[in-house]
Amino acid sequence: RARVISRQVALAREDLRQAGGDDAGTLRVGLTPFLEFTALGETFSWFRQRYRNVELQLIEGLMMRVLPRLRDGTLDIAAVAADVGEIEGDEFIARRLLRAPQRIVVRAGHPVLANPDARALTALEWVLTQPIGSASQPRVDAMFALAGVAPPARVVVCETLAAMSILRHSDAVSIFPQPLLGHPETRDIVAIDNAPLRPCDIELLLLTQPDVPLTPAAEFLLDVLMRGLPAGAAVTSPASRSPRRRSVAARG
Numbered sequence: 001r002a003r004v005i006s007r008q009v010a011l012a013r014e015d016l017r018q019a020g021g022d023d024a025g026t027l028r029v030g031l032t033p034f035l036e037f038t039a040l041g042e043t044f045s046w047f048r049q050r051y052r053n054v055e056l057q058l059i060e061g062l063m064m065r066v067l068p069r070l071r072d073g074t075l076d077i078a079a080v081a082a083d084v085g086e087i088e089g090d091e092f093i094a095r096r097l098l099r100a101p102q103r104i105v106v107r108a109g110h111p112v113l114a115n116p117d118a119r120a121l122t123a124l125e126w127v128l129t130q131p132i133g134s135a136s137q138p139r140v141d142a143m144f145a146l147a148g149v150a151p152p153a154r155v156v157v158c159e160t161l162a163a164m165s166i167l168r169h170s171d172a173v174s175i176f177p178q179p180l181l182g183h184p185e186t187r188d189i190v191a192i193d194n195a196p197l198r199p200c201d202i203e204l205l206l207l208t209q210p211d212v213p214l215t216p217a218a219e220f221l222l223d224v225l226m227r228g229l230p231a232g233a234a235v236t237s238p239a240s241r242s243p244r245r246r247s248v249a250a251r252g
Helices: 002-019 033-038 039-048 063-070 118-122 139-144 158-166 216-225
Strands: 027-029 056-061 077-083 093-101 102-107 125-127 155-157 174-177 190-191 202-208
Touching: 002 063, 027 033, 027 063, 027 216, 033 039, 033 077, 033 158, 033 202, 039 056, 039 216, 063 202, 077 216, 102 158, 125 158, 125 174, 155 216, 158 190
Parallel strands: 027 056, 027 077, 125 155
Antiparallel strands: 077 202, 093 202, 102 174, 102 190
């Protein structure tokens, strides 16, 4: 709690300075790989045209990493990809940015593409960013249950870039948001058409602490980030609790 209070004081000072035209301060952001691969480059370019001297600290916005840091005040903003309904309650101010389907994916030329039945898929090794089982990912567990199969016995838990490398060079299976497929970063990774396993949609959520203000630099970053959301994903309406103070513009 002391870290949160300390960060509140620091951000209040930065808010006043930036509102007066001062180009200074620090912004700490967690970004889901979904946005790192689709919108970060253009967002950073626009941000640097406006704020050349604000220190920007970025980490990969995996859920198990960013939520503790939002709680302890060492992260200001997190844009995360969560299964629909995964984040509820009022611990964070949440804005729903978009919703997108997910696909079961493997490397191009994978033998399972010839006959992708549920048992063949679960017999393979899976690569995920969170563990499954023990109620840690109930919607993923439900995906296997609905197909009438047990979850895979072999699961590698790793970050996104490692998952992509493993997929390209093995017979492993994973789950990717559909808008990521076709990007250079996901080359040689393909979706299984008519897969018997159907993952739920994901939501892209913007999370902040209720008592931590957004500085002008933070609001500008979020504005240009939203304008760079990938085409083909459904932009959703804001959650009931939207970020306080100045509102973030909708995607243009």
